[in-house]
Amino acid sequence: MLYRRAVRLPLAGAVSLSYTHWLQRLPWNRWQLSLAEAITEGPGSRSYWPWRLPGGRRLLQLAVEVVRGQAAAPIGCSGCRRSLPLVAAGAGSGLSAVMEPAAALQILVAVALAALGLLVFIAHATAIKMPNLVRGEKEKYFLNANSARKELFPSIHDPSTKELSVIVPSYNEEQRLPRMMDEALEYLEQRLKKDSSFSYEVIVVDDGSKDKTTEVGLTYSKKYGSDAVRVLTLTQNRGKGGAIKMGVLSSRGRFILMADADGATKFADIEKVEAALKALQPGPDDMAISCGSRAHLEKDTIANRSYFRTLLMYGFHFLVWFLCVRGVKDTQCGFKLLTREAARTTFSMLHVDRWAFDVELLYIAQCLKIPITEVAVEWTEIEGSKLVPFWSWLQMGKDLLFIRLRYLTGAWNLEKPKKVN
Structure with a gap:
């Protein structure tokens, strides 16, 4: 019955x-x-x-x-x-x-x-099968501030000619960019004086700004020379991930550092992420990633946040752990150092151009078994963030779910990167 x-x-x-x-x-x-x-x-x-x-x-x-x-x-x-x-x-x-x-x-x-x-x-x-690696005709050139002539950017596929490339994504950062550039260039110039074998470049990527971000970047290019500071002006807004991707694809460094335009992370902490990267001892393929982390500051930030924002934070961390990346406590810190080969491989496969691009970047790295380490850095919250708490977290949550589903269903594949025009 x-x-x-x-x-x-x-x-x-x-x-x-x-x-x-x-x-x-x-x-x-x-x-x-x-x-x-x-x-x-x-x-x-x-x-x-x-x-x-x-x-x-x-x-x-x-x-x-x-x-x-x-x-x-x-x-x-x-x-x-x-x-x-x-x-x-x-x-x-x-x-x-x-x-x-x-x-x-x-x-x-x-x-x-x-x-x-x-x-x-x-x-x-709705998945776009291949990553957007195409640069517009105007985006292939940078302005030499001293000669007022346009010169062609190199490619990530070319051999490195600098020790370090610093990529600074900037969207309407006319007010906050000078503070970061002053701190970074002061450190880099002092290091250059102490070590003659050291060389660097800073690439300011203007992500379709409506203010004078490009003009601010060009003032530093004129002061320090276009070999040291270059400005890549995108014709339209691509998002933070898209801006960094275009900067990486145009870089010359043996090591490539991502650094936010607000200067929230103390730039001298590059020494910490460099030491952690070297400790990984990259193998013959010369691929490794060192991530700056704010996880040690989490208890202090919780005390100053509302319950709602704290709930959003924990929810996002759980989704990152459950869907994509494990073993990295702070995927969203904008201070990451990559070897040139690791940057070339991961960014050439990167699909997400908005806030959640860090998660896909690390997901790709873990799938390819690229060594990843995490080190605590000094970080200070700076006013003027473009991140809208609720809607940006909602967008990132959707992106996390779609990252996982699109790789699982084969809409996105981990294919070997091709040379970018």
Whole structure:
């Protein structure tokens, strides 16, 4: 005999549902639909198309009518001896529907799987297969501030001619950029005087700014020379990840450092990330990544944050750990040092151009078994952040989920990078 146990569920309109064994035979793993569209538009909805199997169509009809609170004739299942009757009972009388726990659970599982299937479909269908590595014609050149002539940027595929490249992504940073540049260039010049074998370049990447970020960068280029400071002006905003990617692809350094334009990280801490990178002892492929970390400051920042922002922070950290990257406590610190080969390999595969690009970068590195280390750096919060707490975290959460789904479904692949024009 079929064991049955009833539970009451508050629904609009009272109906009675009898659970039968055919529910267990339904192909749950093949159902993908937009239930909201199906309920709104009815059987004419395009969301019905994945439900071509008889069992799927019947259960969708049941779900739609239950949510609407409508009565319906008994719903049969072709190929089964039993049926799933849906009987009207006292519409508007305040009664509630009776449904067996197993039936309710399986319907919820079906809807959850349908939603997941739809999400996977959207992630796969909207994915741009290849990373955006194309530079516009104007983006291939930098202005020599002294001669006022345009010169061609080199390529990451060329041999290195500098010891260090510093990439500074900048979007509307007219006010904050000078502080960072003064600190960085003072350190780099002093190091150059102490060590004649040391050489450097700083590439300020203007990410489609609407202020005078490019002009500010060019003042430093004129002061220190275009061999030391160059400005890459993007014709349109690409996002922080896209800006850094364009800078990396145009760099000359044997080692490449990402540094934020706000100067939140003490620039002299480059010595810490350099020491940690050398401790990794990159192998013959010369690939390694050293990440600056603010994780040691987490307790202090929690004390000054609202509960909501703290919850968002922990939620984001969990998603990073669960979906993409493990073993790195602070993926979002903008102070990272890469060997040239590691930068060439990872950035040539990078798809995400916005805030979550760090996560994909480290995900790629871990998939390719590139050694990664993390070291504490001195960090101070600077006013003027472009990060909007709620919406930026929401965007990053979506990007994290899509990163995982797109690599799992094969929409994105870890292919060997090709030379960039």
